[in-house]
Amino acid sequence: DAGVIQSPRHEVTEMGQEVTLRCKPISGHNSLFWYRQTMMRGLELLIYFNNNVPIDDSGMPEDRFSAKMPNASFSTLKIQPSEPRDSAVYFCASSAPEGDQVAQHFGDGTRLSIL
């Protein structure tokens, strides 16, 4: 079975540009998570969707960040405008309905560098 698929794997862009990260969760999973990982802060939860609806977006740093989940098989995380401090590895994860004891499956991440 295919795991969580993220694209692109690497993104390098200049500050001020719009950045869009993409995620395809595992088929059948109804929860989707976006995380950001840095050396300083570790792994931070940005936003959490359940059945395509945002449940908890308290981790979204500011209005420059937005996330959507238009259907059960696709989600985007957008940064506009991007800033150098947004440089990090961004992970998407998905999990099955509650009966699976909430174990999450992670993608390989997008390494974002803002110059």
Place this chain on the structure above:
Amino acid sequence: GNSVTQMEGPVTLSEEAFLTINCTYTATGYPSLFWYVQYPGEGLQLLLKATKADDKGSNKGFEATYRKETTSFHLEKGSVQVSDSAVYFCAPPFWIKGNRGSTLGRLYFGRGTQLTVWP
């Protein structure tokens, strides 16, 4: 409130040494507990889990026992290998209400513990 305390790294060991990474948590009720591992350049992978008190999770030579009385879930391995070098995350779930009145679990991850094993 909910919280997790995980041993800070980095941890550096020689091959075949014994490993313990401590993890204690506070949470409502007695949820399932998880250890995740992140190898260089990759996402997190589920290493092992325990679903109830006194349960022992095990995988790849790693073990962790769910101790309800001490609210701990320490990770151990009797003989580490160079290939075990990675970041390890203890992840207890926290419960929140879903949009249909259901109770949903989300995991809390911190910085993790960096393990480096030298040959």
